[in-house]
Amino acid sequence: MPARTDSTYQVDRGILRMLLDSYWNSDGWRSDVPPPAKAAVAAGVMFDQPWVAGHDEVVEAARAAAKRLDIGEVSDAFLAGLTAKRMDLRSALGSYAVARHLPAHTFRPGTDAHRCDLCGLIDDVQPIDRNAMNFERFKWGGVRRDDLGYVAFDLAQFARAPRLEMQGADVELGQELIAALRSLPPKTTAAQAATALKLLPGNKDERSAVLDILGVCGILRAGSRPSYAEAFVPYSARELPPAHHSDLSYPVCWWRASHGVAASGLRTFLPRLR
Numbered sequence: 001m002p003a004r005t006d007s008t009y010q011v012d013r014g015i016l017r018m019l020l021d022s023y024w025n026s027d028g029w030r031s032d033v034p035p036p037a038k039a040a041v042a043a044g045v046m047f048d049q050p051w052v053a054g055h056d057e058v059v060e061a062a063r064a065a066a067k068r069l070d071i072g073e074v075s076d077a078f079l080a081g082l083t084a085k086r087m088d089l090r091s092a093l094g095s096y097a098v099a100r101h102l103p104a105h106t107f108r109p110g111t112d113a114h115r116c117d118l119c120g121l122i123d124d125v126q127p128i129d130r131n132a133m134n135f136e137r138f139k140w141g142g143v144r145r146d147d148l149g150y151v152a153f154d155l156a157q158f159a160r161a162p163r164l165e166m167q168g169a170d171v172e173l174g175q176e177l178i179a180a181l182r183s184l185p186p187k188t189t190a191a192q193a194a195t196a197l198k199l200l201p202g203n204k205d206e207r208s209a210v211l212d213i214l215g216v217c218g219i220l221r222a223g224s225r226p227s228y229a230e231a232f233v234p235y236s237a238r239e240l241p242p243a244h245h246s247d248l249s250y251p252v253c254w255w256r257a258s259h260g261v262a263a264s265g266l267r268t269f270l271p272r273l274r
Protein backbone atom coordinates (compact mmCIF):
# COMPACT_ATOMS: atom_id res chain seq x y z
CA MET A 1 0.00 0.00 0.00
CA PRO A 2 1.47 3.40 -0.91
CA ALA A 3 0.83 4.76 2.57
CA ARG A 4 2.93 6.70 5.04
CA THR A 5 3.03 3.61 7.24
CA ASP A 6 6.12 4.84 9.03
CA SER A 7 4.52 8.01 10.35
CA THR A 8 1.86 8.67 12.95
CA TYR A 9 -1.21 10.62 11.90
CA GLN A 10 -2.73 13.49 13.82
CA VAL A 11 -6.11 13.39 15.52
CA ASP A 12 -6.65 17.00 16.54
CA ARG A 13 -10.25 18.06 16.36
CA GLY A 14 -9.68 20.63 13.59
CA ILE A 15 -7.90 18.13 11.35
CA LEU A 16 -10.53 15.43 11.82
CA ARG A 17 -13.24 18.01 11.15
CA MET A 18 -11.79 18.50 7.65
CA LEU A 19 -12.11 14.78 6.95
CA LEU A 20 -15.57 14.43 8.49
CA ASP A 21 -17.00 17.57 6.88
CA SER A 22 -15.83 16.40 3.45
CA TYR A 23 -18.34 13.54 3.52
CA TRP A 24 -21.06 14.53 5.99
CA ASN A 25 -23.19 17.56 6.80
CA SER A 26 -26.38 18.22 8.74
CA ASP A 27 -28.38 16.38 6.03
CA GLY A 28 -26.14 13.29 6.12
CA TRP A 29 -23.89 12.11 3.27
CA ARG A 30 -22.64 14.91 1.01
CA SER A 31 -23.07 14.45 -2.73
CA ASP A 32 -20.50 17.18 -3.45
CA VAL A 33 -17.36 15.71 -1.86
CA PRO A 34 -14.56 18.31 -2.16
CA PRO A 35 -10.95 17.47 -3.06
CA PRO A 36 -8.87 16.32 -0.06
CA ALA A 37 -7.92 19.21 2.24
CA LYS A 38 -4.16 19.82 2.03
CA ALA A 39 -3.78 20.20 5.80
CA ALA A 40 -5.59 16.89 6.39
CA VAL A 41 -3.33 15.18 3.83
CA ALA A 42 -0.28 16.66 5.58
CA ALA A 43 -1.64 15.42 8.93
CA GLY A 44 -1.99 11.90 7.51
CA VAL A 45 -5.78 11.46 7.76
CA MET A 46 -6.59 12.18 4.10
CA PHE A 47 -4.89 10.97 0.94
CA ASP A 48 -4.10 12.57 -2.42
CA GLN A 49 -4.55 9.34 -4.31
CA PRO A 50 -6.73 6.23 -3.98
CA TRP A 51 -5.21 2.85 -3.24
CA VAL A 52 -5.19 0.99 -6.56
CA ALA A 53 -5.22 -2.74 -5.87
CA GLY A 54 -6.74 -6.01 -7.00
CA HIS A 55 -7.89 -9.08 -5.13
CA ASP A 56 -4.53 -10.73 -4.47
CA GLU A 57 -2.84 -7.55 -3.26
CA VAL A 58 -5.67 -6.67 -0.89
CA VAL A 59 -5.74 -10.19 0.59
CA GLU A 60 -1.99 -10.16 1.14
CA ALA A 61 -2.09 -6.65 2.66
CA ALA A 62 -4.81 -7.71 5.13
CA ARG A 63 -2.90 -10.84 6.12
CA ALA A 64 0.43 -9.03 6.46
CA ALA A 65 -1.07 -6.20 8.53
CA ALA A 66 -2.78 -8.64 10.92
CA LYS A 67 0.44 -10.63 11.35
CA ARG A 68 2.33 -7.50 12.38
CA LEU A 69 -0.10 -6.75 15.21
CA ASP A 70 -0.25 -8.10 18.72
CA ILE A 71 -3.73 -9.02 19.94
CA GLY A 72 -3.14 -7.43 23.36
CA GLU A 73 -2.26 -4.14 21.74
CA VAL A 74 -5.39 -4.14 19.56
CA SER A 75 -7.54 -5.21 22.50
CA ASP A 76 -6.29 -2.49 24.84
CA ALA A 77 -6.64 0.15 22.12
CA PHE A 78 -10.29 -0.91 21.66
CA LEU A 79 -10.99 -0.48 25.38
CA ALA A 80 -9.27 2.91 25.48
CA GLY A 81 -11.19 3.91 22.35
CA LEU A 82 -14.52 3.04 23.99
CA THR A 83 -14.03 5.60 26.74
CA ALA A 84 -12.28 8.26 24.68
CA LYS A 85 -14.60 7.88 21.65
CA ARG A 86 -11.56 7.23 19.47
CA MET A 87 -13.44 5.36 16.76
CA ASP A 88 -10.23 4.65 14.87
CA LEU A 89 -8.89 2.72 17.86
CA ARG A 90 -12.13 0.76 18.23
CA SER A 91 -12.22 -0.30 14.59
CA ALA A 92 -8.94 -2.20 14.50
CA LEU A 93 -10.18 -4.98 16.80
CA GLY A 94 -12.91 -5.91 14.31
CA SER A 95 -10.54 -5.80 11.35
CA TYR A 96 -8.01 -7.87 13.24
CA ALA A 97 -10.65 -10.49 14.05
CA VAL A 98 -11.71 -10.74 10.39
CA ALA A 99 -8.13 -10.92 9.05
CA ARG A 100 -6.64 -13.18 11.72
CA HIS A 101 -7.61 -16.47 10.03
CA LEU A 102 -7.80 -15.17 6.45
CA PRO A 103 -6.13 -17.87 4.32
CA ALA A 104 -3.57 -16.98 1.66
CA HIS A 105 -5.38 -17.50 -1.63
CA THR A 106 -5.74 -16.28 -5.17
CA PHE A 107 -9.05 -15.24 -6.69
CA ARG A 108 -11.64 -18.05 -6.65
CA PRO A 109 -14.71 -17.29 -8.76
CA GLY A 110 -17.97 -18.42 -7.23
CA THR A 111 -21.51 -18.32 -8.55
CA ASP A 112 -20.72 -14.70 -9.42
CA ALA A 113 -17.70 -15.08 -11.73
CA HIS A 114 -16.36 -11.64 -10.73
CA ARG A 115 -16.52 -12.13 -6.96
CA CYS A 116 -14.24 -14.35 -4.90
CA ASP A 117 -16.22 -17.13 -3.29
CA LEU A 118 -13.88 -17.23 -0.31
CA CYS A 119 -13.44 -13.58 0.64
CA GLY A 120 -16.03 -11.64 -1.35
CA LEU A 121 -13.64 -9.27 -3.15
CA ILE A 122 -14.14 -8.64 -6.85
CA ASP A 123 -11.34 -9.61 -9.22
CA ASP A 124 -10.68 -6.22 -10.86
CA VAL A 125 -7.78 -3.97 -10.02
CA GLN A 126 -9.61 -0.84 -8.97
CA PRO A 127 -9.12 2.44 -7.10
CA ILE A 128 -10.13 2.08 -3.44
CA ASP A 129 -11.16 5.41 -1.90
CA ARG A 130 -9.06 5.69 1.24
CA ASN A 131 -10.63 9.01 2.22
CA ALA A 132 -14.15 7.56 2.27
CA MET A 133 -12.93 4.58 4.29
CA ASN A 134 -11.10 6.84 6.75
CA PHE A 135 -14.22 8.97 7.09
CA GLU A 136 -16.25 5.87 8.04
CA ARG A 137 -13.48 4.76 10.34
CA PHE A 138 -13.26 8.02 12.28
CA LYS A 139 -17.00 8.72 12.26
CA TRP A 140 -18.35 5.34 13.33
CA GLY A 141 -15.45 2.95 13.83
CA GLY A 142 -15.98 1.46 10.36
CA VAL A 143 -19.03 0.11 8.59
CA ARG A 144 -17.53 -2.25 5.97
CA ARG A 145 -16.75 -4.74 8.71
CA ASP A 146 -15.95 -7.75 6.50
CA ASP A 147 -14.78 -5.90 3.37
CA LEU A 148 -11.12 -6.84 3.06
CA GLY A 149 -10.26 -3.55 1.36
CA TYR A 150 -11.41 -1.78 4.51
CA VAL A 151 -9.83 -4.39 6.78
CA ALA A 152 -6.40 -4.04 5.14
CA PHE A 153 -6.62 -0.26 5.16
CA ASP A 154 -7.83 -0.09 8.76
CA LEU A 155 -5.06 -2.34 10.09
CA ALA A 156 -2.38 -0.43 8.17
CA GLN A 157 -3.75 2.81 9.65
CA PHE A 158 -3.86 1.36 13.13
CA ALA A 159 -0.10 0.89 12.91
CA ARG A 160 0.12 4.69 12.42
CA ALA A 161 -2.47 5.62 15.06
CA PRO A 162 -1.49 7.74 18.04
CA ARG A 163 -2.22 5.50 21.05
CA LEU A 164 -3.83 6.22 24.38
CA GLU A 165 -2.54 4.75 27.58
CA MET A 166 -5.19 2.38 28.87
CA GLN A 167 -6.75 3.37 32.18
CA GLY A 168 -8.72 1.47 34.81
CA ALA A 169 -11.81 3.39 33.71
CA ASP A 170 -11.52 1.85 30.24
CA VAL A 171 -11.69 -1.67 31.66
CA GLU A 172 -14.60 -0.62 33.90
CA LEU A 173 -16.59 0.73 30.97
CA GLY A 174 -15.86 -2.39 28.92
CA GLN A 175 -17.00 -4.58 31.81
CA GLU A 176 -20.17 -2.50 32.25
CA LEU A 177 -20.91 -2.93 28.55
CA ILE A 178 -20.56 -6.71 28.80
CA ALA A 179 -22.74 -6.80 31.94
CA ALA A 180 -25.39 -4.69 30.20
CA LEU A 181 -25.39 -7.01 27.17
CA ARG A 182 -25.87 -10.00 29.49
CA SER A 183 -28.82 -8.41 31.26
CA LEU A 184 -30.88 -7.40 28.20
CA PRO A 185 -34.29 -9.11 27.80
CA PRO A 186 -33.78 -12.40 25.88
CA LYS A 187 -35.50 -11.34 22.66
CA THR A 188 -33.49 -8.11 22.30
CA THR A 189 -31.84 -7.83 18.87
CA ALA A 190 -28.47 -6.21 18.27
CA ALA A 191 -30.21 -3.23 16.65
CA GLN A 192 -32.34 -2.80 19.77
CA ALA A 193 -29.24 -3.20 21.94
CA ALA A 194 -27.52 -0.43 19.98
CA THR A 195 -30.38 1.87 20.94
CA ALA A 196 -30.52 0.73 24.55
CA LEU A 197 -26.86 0.67 25.58
CA LYS A 198 -26.59 4.34 26.42
CA LEU A 199 -23.83 3.68 28.96
CA LEU A 200 -21.57 3.70 25.91
CA PRO A 201 -20.86 7.31 24.98
CA GLY A 202 -21.98 8.21 21.48
CA ASN A 203 -24.94 7.66 19.18
CA LYS A 204 -26.74 4.55 17.94
CA ASP A 205 -24.64 4.21 14.78
CA GLU A 206 -21.44 4.35 16.83
CA ARG A 207 -22.80 1.71 19.20
CA SER A 208 -23.86 -0.46 16.24
CA ALA A 209 -20.24 -0.45 15.04
CA VAL A 210 -19.13 -1.66 18.49
CA LEU A 211 -21.66 -4.51 18.35
CA ASP A 212 -20.48 -5.41 14.82
CA ILE A 213 -16.95 -5.63 16.22
CA LEU A 214 -18.01 -7.82 19.16
CA GLY A 215 -19.80 -10.01 16.60
CA VAL A 216 -16.79 -10.70 14.38
CA CYS A 217 -14.74 -11.36 17.54
CA GLY A 218 -17.09 -14.21 18.46
CA ILE A 219 -18.04 -12.39 21.67
CA LEU A 220 -21.61 -11.94 20.42
CA ARG A 221 -22.34 -15.20 18.61
CA ALA A 222 -25.49 -16.04 16.73
CA GLY A 223 -26.17 -19.59 17.88
CA SER A 224 -24.42 -22.13 15.68
CA ARG A 225 -23.71 -19.78 12.77
CA PRO A 226 -20.02 -19.77 11.78
CA SER A 227 -17.81 -17.33 13.69
CA TYR A 228 -14.56 -15.62 12.70
CA ALA A 229 -13.19 -16.60 16.10
CA GLU A 230 -12.43 -20.14 14.86
CA ALA A 231 -11.85 -19.69 11.14
CA PHE A 232 -12.32 -17.13 8.38
CA VAL A 233 -16.01 -17.11 7.43
CA PRO A 234 -16.30 -17.53 3.66
CA TYR A 235 -18.26 -14.87 1.82
CA SER A 236 -20.80 -17.45 0.71
CA ALA A 237 -21.44 -18.48 4.35
CA ARG A 238 -22.22 -14.97 5.63
CA GLU A 239 -25.96 -15.11 5.38
CA LEU A 240 -27.63 -11.75 5.89
CA PRO A 241 -31.23 -10.96 6.80
CA PRO A 242 -33.33 -9.02 4.28
CA ALA A 243 -31.78 -5.56 3.92
CA HIS A 244 -34.59 -3.67 5.61
CA HIS A 245 -34.36 -5.84 8.73
CA SER A 246 -30.88 -4.88 9.89
CA ASP A 247 -27.96 -2.64 8.94
CA LEU A 248 -25.67 -4.69 11.13
CA SER A 249 -22.89 -6.93 9.87
CA TYR A 250 -22.66 -10.70 9.91
CA PRO A 251 -22.97 -12.39 12.38
CA VAL A 252 -24.33 -9.88 14.92
CA CYS A 253 -27.26 -9.16 12.61
CA TRP A 254 -28.62 -12.53 13.85
CA TRP A 255 -27.72 -12.08 17.53
CA ARG A 256 -30.38 -12.07 20.22
CA ALA A 257 -29.70 -11.40 23.89
CA SER A 258 -30.71 -15.02 24.55
CA HIS A 259 -27.51 -16.05 22.70
CA GLY A 260 -25.57 -14.35 25.49
CA VAL A 261 -21.95 -13.21 25.62
CA ALA A 262 -19.38 -15.89 24.77
CA ALA A 263 -16.68 -16.22 27.43
CA SER A 264 -14.36 -17.83 24.86
CA GLY A 265 -14.54 -14.74 22.64
CA LEU A 266 -13.81 -12.48 25.61
CA ARG A 267 -10.81 -14.59 26.61
CA THR A 268 -9.34 -14.30 23.13
CA PHE A 269 -10.14 -10.72 22.15
CA LEU A 270 -10.83 -8.79 25.37
CA PRO A 271 -8.95 -10.80 28.02
CA ARG A 272 -9.16 -7.97 30.58
CA LEU A 273 -12.94 -8.48 30.73
CA ARG A 274 -14.92 -11.30 32.31
Ligand SMILES: [Zn+2]
Nearest residue numbers: 116118119120
Ligand atom coordinates in the same frame (compact mmCIF):
# COMPACT_ATOMS: atom_id res chain seq x y z
ZN1 LIG B 1 -10.65 -14.03 -2.18
